[in-house]
Amino acid sequence: MSVTTLHRPAHRDALSLLETAFEEGRMVTAFGRCTVDYDGRASSDLGPGDRLVVCKPDGTVLVHTDENREPVNWQPPGCTQYASLRDGRLRIRSERSSPAERLDVDFRRLEQLTVYEIQDRSDLALTGSEEDLRSRILDEPELVEPGFQPTATERETAAGPVDVFGADADGRPVVVELKRRRVGPSAASQLRRYVEAIDEEFPEEGVRGILVAPSVTDRTAALLDEQGLEFVALSPPDGDGAAVEPDTDDAAE
Numbered sequence: 614m615s616v617t618t619l620h621r622p623a624h625r626d627a628l629s630l631l632e633t634a635f636e637e638g639r640m641v642t643a644f645g646r647c648t649v650d651y652d653g654r655a656s657s658d659l660g661p662g663d664r665l666v667v668c669k670p671d672g673t674v675l676v677h678t679d680e681n682r683e684p685v686n687w688q689p690p691g692c693t694q695y696a697s698l699r700d701g702r703l704r705i706r707s708e709r710s711s712p713a714e715r716l717d718v719d720f721r722r723l724e725q726l727t728v729y730e731i732q733d734r735s736d737l738a739l740t741g742s743e744e745d746l747r748s749r750i751l752d753e754p755e756l757v758e759p760g761f762q763p764t765a766t767e768r769e770t771a772a773g774p775v776d777v778f779g780a781d782a783d784g785r786p787v788v789v790e791l792k793r794r795r796v797g798p799s800a801a802s803q804l805r806r807y808v809e810a811i812d813e814e815f816p817e818e819g820v821r822g823i824l825v826a827p828s829v830t831d832r833t834a835a836l837l838d839e840q841g842l843e844f845v846a847l848s849p850p851d852g853d854g855a856a857v858e859p860d861t862d863d864a865a866e
Contacts, residue, residue: 615730619723624703627726631696631705634668634728638799638833641668643705645723649676649686653714659685666705666718668694670797671830674707674716688716690797691830709831730799743776743791746825746849750777750789757789757823757845758782770810778811786815792826793849800824801836808842 619626627643634641643666649659659676664685667675672692675684688707692714695706703720747766754761760782768778777789788811790804801824808822822842829837829844837844 614732616727618725618727620725622723622726624698624701624720624723627703627720627723628696628698630726630728631703635694635696636798637730637802638670638797640670640729640731642666642725642727642729643668643718643720643723644725645720647718647720650717650719651686651715653716654712657686661721663724664718668705668707670799671795672707672709672797672832674705674718676716676718686716688714691832692716693832742849743793746791746793746847747776749847749850750791750825754779756847757787757825761787763789770807771813772806772810775807775811781821784818786811786818786820788820788822790822790824792824794826795828795830796824796826796833797830798833798836800826800829801833801840801842804837804842805840 617630619630631641645663646661647664647666648661651657662678665677667677671690672688672694673690674688674692674694676686677684692707692709697704697706699719703723705718706715708715750756751763754763758781761779763777763779765778766776767774775788776791779787779789781787788804788807790800790807792800804822804824808820812820823845824837824842825845825847827848828846834844
């Protein structure tokens, strides 16, 4: 796990780290003196106070005080996160379009900013894991697309090992990144890095990248489209060999 921490950073240094974190789908925690403004299905304002803000790669934002279990304000998964400077304050904004909601956290003073690149290794010990999903694809490559032929698993690249590597029906190299559950923007960023690494090996062949998972967030779908990457909705099998159905929220999106 990669961790970057800034103690009492200047706002511009914090802004630079936040922009990179949101672009690459990292988890963020920020603690400092801030105000909170929400506008959406209702409206609320929270005056200056010392608070902990957690921004997750799936778009979730939580604002915590030093009391109680529940956050004093929050945004659900699927929101888009931004960072900016406004009137000498550092702003973290979370918004979504349906329903229209906006949450602004303005830091007057930032005591600590930490960015995490997290991988949930617990998946490997569960039924319906990424390994199960890989086995399913190796047994039935056409689940990725007709004509797909896997040639290697855990193929080493300069960016790390590729889950499944192969070629499409036209012979173009294909990088397949596997996730056992609904994923956020970090998965798109990871796939992009693998494609770029393979592209250096095959610069004339037009390397394709395909993310295989039960579902993705709206922001992730947009990133995949922007970067010319693809998505295939597929779940790992359960203990009886049947495909695991996506969560209700996943299916609704």
